[in-house]
Amino acid sequence: MAEKAYGLLINYEYCTGCMSCEMACAVEHDIPVGQYGIKMEEIGPWQIDKKHWQLDCVPIPTDMCDLCAERVGKGKKPTCVKHCQALCMDYGPVEELAAKLATTKTKSVLFVPKSGVAE
């Protein structure tokens, strides 16, 4: 537990649902098949109006996510962030991520998993 909260900022305008985060996490942490450290959820597709569709993919960290404490301790990115094919994930202290979120121009969500909450 840290003094400051840490989290994952996800720009889900660009998350393509490729599941690289899920797999990178599963192999890094040897997570059993059917369980997840981060899981991509799809919302849609359905048609909103003639030209617009609802289709979003959002990866959600689970209680098995430790925000890659060991990797981060060595100065590396969490493996989900590193391997994200859409480059739509960011890791850091919540205050830094929140500052980015404050000026976001596209759909975004900030997750603070269990392992990231402040003491």
Add this chain to the structure above:
Amino acid sequence: MTQRIDIPHDSDSSKEVRPTFFNEPPVMYTGGDVPWQWEEDGMICTRSAAWSAPGCHDGCGVIVYTDKETGKFIKVEGDEENPYYQGRLCMRCLDVAEAIYHPDRLLYPMKRDPKDRGKADKWTRITWEEAYDMIDEKFTAIRDEFGGKSIIFASGTGRVTPPINARLGYALGSIQYSYFHSGNACYVPRVAAANTIMGCYTCPDFSMQFPDRYDNPEWVAPKNIFIWGNNPLIANADGNLGHWVVDCMQRGSKLVVVDPRLTWLASRAELWLQLRPGTDSMLALAMSKYIIENDLYDADFVDKWCYGFDEYYEAVKPYDLDQAAEVCWLEKEDIIKASEMMAEQPTAVQWGLALDMNLQCITASQAVHNLWCITGQVDRPGGMITVHDPYNTEVWLPPDPREVFTPQQEKERIGSTYEMITNSGMVQCQADSMIDQLVTGRPFKIHGAWIQSTNPLACCAQDPEPRVEKGLKNCDFVVGVDCFMTPTLMANCDVVLPLCFYPEREGLRSVWYYIQNTNKACEPMGESKDDFQINWELGRRWNKDLWPGETLEEYFSYLIQEAGITYDDSRKLNWIYPEFHYFKYAKGEQRPDGQLGFNTMTGRIELYSLLLAQWGQKPLPYYAEPPMSPYSQPELYKEYNLVLTTGARHYESFHSEHRQMNRLRSKYPDPRFEIHPDAAAERGIEEGDWCWIESPIGRCRERAHITPIVDPRVVQADHGWWFPEADPEDQGEGCFATYARNINVVLPSECGDTGFGNQSKCYLCKVYKCELDEIPLPAPEHPKERFAEGSFRNFTYEAEMEA
């Protein structure tokens, strides 16, 4: 990370491997400023390129982590320094440990008596020397008696194998380099069309030709990107990574997606054209007409660099917007908007497989290709860049048979009566002619087959009666090379050679833009070897001139000698990019003779194709209604009342690969077809129901996935399924039950009049629920048979672990 290297310009052509097409500029940009190997936390880290096996066309930059003490593979991560993918990886590559340590992995060469083909317990382990001796003896005997022409050398989709597979055949004296897919309908038709029209191939400019990528000062993001007939995020069409499109979107590019399905990219597109399958050329021709008649084309470019514009305009004149809207199931306003966006500069087009899988694939490709020509996108930053093999390195395109065979021998290439197959720079046999010939033995019998890194029974065996399998059964001797026992090897092969995975081997990787080594990070498990090594070792028995070098590394040095470096140098340079120039046609850099213009007869882009005319084809693009459509078959359509399109891709697999990878398979366990909620409701179909998909020629079962992403009149069905957990022997549905749930059995094997194209993307079918007793049950386990005497499983990693 980039290191610039100035290389002395060498006017001496003695180093040339092949006649030079492109003289590379005397500068290369490399990754020589970062190490290729280092140590970290008790692990050895090896920089490499993931250029199969397992997997795809891409060869992404990776770091392979191995144990310093034991040398064993630990994990792979993306290489953040590598310009191609900058540290990212797909889920299949991230799961490579599962492939390496998979229980079913083949570790030893084995043989089986040809009379026991299809039997799972008749295998005998042999040594590599025995295997090579046997292959050498059988193939040379066939060659000496019936000629080299009677042995085919087949590989699958382009990765390491095509050039070395062709070269191996050439060394034996066989010109029959081949691929089993009806109408050779993957990539090859588009490349052939592009070669024919403008003497080279073009790719959308996503900056991949620059080591500094999006920061390159000359590069600009395409204003618009057309995604035409592919889902590049998953398919990574033609060696271009789909997520580069997302990078460009984040830099302001707008999308137009031409696809019968709503893909993720379509959901984010400025414009999604949900066209009826098989009507691409109608759309392209109507767009051309609109662009020309509204003066949206690049008149200056057309005037200077294109040939036959007046004839071309006459050809597109009949295709008006109303007609196109009706034929393509689109709205007129959307076609207008697409035309306007196509005309903006710069616009890039990522085209794909749907154009190949059409009987009119050449004219459809021509129609789309001409759009980016008349709008002046060619070799413009953010447009369509012209590409070639860097330093003439033979790693992507196969060698030209004309370097080895006489014109008379060349006529023996199967399908050589198709002028376009023979003369458009493609070197494959025509697939349908080859399959016919395997089955009928006419005009001459095929006696031998070498099947390398391809699983045609699962992927390419069209027709309800699997003629590929039947045809291969007619051969006297068949060799298979693969990582796992596949339906193809089980049904047809007499000798099986085990392949290793990319962390376990050396090699060279290139798709147009740069060269990189695949560096061996760990020893291959068991006695498995890689494609390069196998073909070099065997090829040298037949023709040392074609397989030079006393060691495999010397052979690699031979391949890259035009870069003026050895394989060992190349390892230390990591990636090697020739200096890229835009507007080559305007600088005398697009033709071997140094003249301005393009490498065609007229020196221009031939909107009116003189070559097509010469080959007896229509020189100008046109639209023909697909032979199996609601309009061409109104009577059949009453019963077969859905348009069938097939082969959409999923992240969890690469064609028929990865079916045995638990982490991937568990996410996508069964083949599915997509059907609109209204169409499903009409038929009483619910999500997950097993259904029959039946065409006038055959039927197969897949599971329903109900989704609004397809038109109610269209269904899309998955391809390439087999079941590693099923009975290896044929119990009526093929080895490993490969025909049980395989959409190819409802499709015919027949090509268009050019020799290219098939009907995989546009056919007719009906869909109905399986009866209770027709629902496929989970395959029974066969624990008793697993290690029976003679079982192939005795030569797998599982057996090694048991021991």
